[in-house]
Amino acid sequence: MSTVTGCASVPQNYSSSPVVAHPSDIARPIDGYMLTVDEILTDIEKAEGTVNDCLASTGVDHQFTFGDPDDLRAFIKSGVEDRKLRGDIWGFFDPASAEEFGYQRPQPTPVIYVADLPEVSAKKCGHLIQGDNDPLLSFSYASLPDGGPKPVFDNENVVQAIAGWSACMTNEGYTFATPLDPLFSYVQETKPSPRQIAVAMADLRCKRVTNLIAAVLDAQVIEDETYILGHEPELRTWRDSISDPSIDTE
Numbered sequence: 001m002s003t004v005t006g007c008a009s010v011p012q013n014y015s016s017s018p019v020v021a022h023p024s025d026i027a028r029p030i031d032g033y034m035l036t037v038d039e040i041l042t043d044i045e046k047a048e049g050t051v052n053d054c055l056a057s058t059g060v061d062h063q064f065t066f067g068d069p070d071d072l073r074a075f076i077k078s079g080v081e082d083r084k085l086r087g088d089i090w091g092f093f094d095p096a097s098a099e100e101f102g103y104q105r106p107q108p109t110p111v112i113y114v115a116d117l118p119e120v121s122a123k124k125c126g127h128l129i130q131g132d133n134d135p136l137l138s139f140s141y142a143s144l145p146d147g148g149p150k151p152v153f154d155n156e157n158v159v160q161a162i163a164g165w166s167a168c169m170t171n172e173g174y175t176f177a178t179p180l181d182p183l184f185s186y187v188q189e190t191k192p193s194p195r196q197i198a199v200a201m202a203d204l205r206c207k208r209v210t211n212l213i214a215a216v217l218d219a220q221v222i223e224d225e226t227y228i229l230g231h232e233p234e235l236r237t238w239r240d241s242i243s244d245p246s247i248d249t250e
Contacts, residue, residue, distance in 0.1 A: 014161035015214035020207075023084040023093060026217065029224040030149055033235050034083070035138050040076045041069075043135040047128065051117070054125035060118050066129075066136065071110035078109040079139035088141075088151045089158065089220075090213045091179030091203070098200040102192035103183055112136060145234035149227035152219040161215035168206035174199055179212065 013019075020026060035043070044066050051064045066072055085094045092098075097106050117126055127133065132143070141148040152158050162178055169176050176182050182203055186196045207213055228235065 012164055013209075013211045014157060014164055015211040015218050017211070017214040017218060019211050020093075020213040020217070022095065023081075026084045026093075026213065028217065029221060029228060030141065030144070031083075033144065033228075033239065034080075034141070037073065037077050037080050037139075040080075040135060040138050041073060043138065044072060044076075047133070047135050051125055051128050054128060055117070055121050058121040058124055060121045062118050062121075064117060067112045068110075071112065074107070074110050075112050075136075076139055078105065083139070083141070086183065087213070087216070089153060089162075089179070089216050090207065091181075091183045092200065093204070093207065093213060095204055098204055099197065100192075102189075102196035102200040103186040104189070104192050104196075145231050145238050149220070149224045152216065152223050155219040158216055158219050161210055161212045164210040165206045165212045168209060169202060172202040172206065174202060179203065179207070 018025075048065055052062075055062050055064060067075075086092055092103055097104075100106075116122065129135070137143045165179060166177055169182075174182070176185075182199050186192070186199070189196055192200075
């Protein structure tokens, strides 16, 4: 593995907030409305029961399930963790695994294939687990009412921080325009190569030296607070509907 020198030529820190050194440092106001892994799994069980009651009412002898319980837990846990470890703007941020796994996950995430409902009852029962009623999607900010708080891609300081991160990566010997680019570049690599690991480590160094994640959070917190203020009733209804999939929020 080649030795890199860091980002000495790009010293600018784009946030007055403390440097985000660990995923546990990441906190957003909207997180208080998001579901935990166990809450989502409980909702999945409730949704399965609601669908099976519906199927029984149509006279169909079929037991619907979202999948193997262990696979579901691993899938949901990965989705919840990715709110911090693979952000929509800052991309990869998993310091604990990067040196060994690069951009890969230490444990592969199971792929969940949800079986189709029997055709005779799909129209009557399918809406219970589709679209906004799909509990497999409830770990995502986008599952919130109106798509959740807007990601702050266009915030001026965030744009500058990303440019600073990109310049830092260039200084490290790698060319990427945004922090999402290296993450997507290596997503198909099943075993992390020495180069992938080197890029991931440089990526993390550049995030620290530019304080990119704090810069994103500075703007995102304001967007979260604005969103919450304008959506409090909808957020309460959304949480109620997640807790009881039989509730029709239309």
